Amino acid sequence: MSEVSQISEFGKILIFLIAGIIMVSFGFLANRILSPNNPTAEKQLSYECGEEPTGNAWLPFNPRFYVIALVFLLFEVEMVFVFPWATVFGNHDIIAAVPTWGWFALAEMFIFLGILILGLVYIWVKGDLEWIKPNPIVPSTNVSIPASLYERVNAEQSTYTVKKFELTAASVATSSATAEPASASTEGAVRKPLFKPSFKKP
Secondary structure, eight states: OOOOOOOOHHHHHHHHHHHHHHHHHHHHHHHHHHSOOOOOTTTTSOOBTTBOOOSOSOSOOOTHHHHHHHHHHHHHHHHHTHHHHHHHHTOHHHHHHOTTHHHHHHHHHHHHHHHHHHHHHHHHHTTTTSSSOSSOOOOOOOOOOOHHHHHHHHHHHHTOOOOOOOOOHHHHHHHHHHHHHHHHHHHHSOOOOSSOOOOOOO
């Protein structure tokens, strides 16, 4: 009896891709058939963190979300390095070849985690892990410009709206009127060539 041919590694990847495409397509199809479709004005609003978008977008906002997200991403990426360390920390072959490997790897990981903990304590003391700082730091400058001027400029910029471009008859007339004198002046004046060609007789 002949042996059953096994599927190659590329065949397994192909089967995995086909199964994934079928499952995703089935999910989309089931969603289209079973989910109700009742769009309303509230459903069509842009969703951003559960807050209703009101007012002008050119306003100062709290960047705490981005700071906390970056800190989380930084520590998560650094903690990923613990997994390959854990796979070789208890390797009996390496320990048999180098008896001091276990203590060296353990001390190295304690140093690594200590640096991470120091960074966590630093941002904790600075208050970067709190959503709203209890004592916000107000920047101060040595200029003599009054604060009311900044407030007036900010108020003017917050009410600024971009005008919609419209090609009206007035703009066409002005453009044609400005183009006519230019063309008339160019027609009236005889343009001389920039250089005079010279022909040599053979």
